């Protein structure tokens with residue numbers, strides 16, 4: 001898998017310490033208005049996870065927090081030749097930071113073959129075909145924009161199915177995360 005990362009304008013790393021993202025048991029306090037995205041993407045605050053970044057407990061804490069705050073996230077997906085492009089953003093800077101963190105963490109997992117959600121066929125098969133995937137990630141002020149393509153029809157189908165599954169996570173939160181990701185055929 002190849003990976004391209006382009007950062008938009010961003011604030012120094014130290015600014016991340018002030019990001020306040022609530023754990024999935026509490027309402028999300030709004031972060032300071034006008035905050036720039038932090039560059040590079042920081043670890044989540046300990047209110048989200050006290051685990052080490054790069055571990056499954058950390059990644060799980062981050063995606064559970066995203067699921068909990070799903071109504072603060074907006075996402076558009078466009079089908080392109082051999083794949084998808086998708087923009088996923090939040091007006092809340094703290095949630096935006098978690099979107100970036102999660103996307104980069106999941107990219108690293110794809111490269112290493114460190115699967116998550118192994119009970120879900122779309123995720124399992126996509127990880128198995130990671131060498132056929134190209135991803136370009138751009139950090140935007142409010143989240144990420146990705147372009148993902150596959151070099152064979154089955155990989156393209158899995159990429160589009162996964163993208164549709166992430167859209168369901170954003171739309172429905174935890175309810176979507178508890179079911180198998182549907183396959184899409186176009």
Ligand code: HEM
Pocket residue numbers: 063064066067070073086087088099102103106107110116117123126144146148159162163166169170173177
């Ligand atoms: C509201 C919740 C979530 C949001 C906003 C979110 C967002 C994203 C985004 C933006 C990407 C980059 C690819 C794309 O845009 O299609 C991504 C990739 C990924 N996410 Fe999530 N995600 C969420 C929940 C989850 C959950 C619950 C899991 C696993 C249990 C997960 C696992 C993954 C994996 C494995 C990838 C890499 C696969 C690939 O990019 O092809 N995500 N996610």
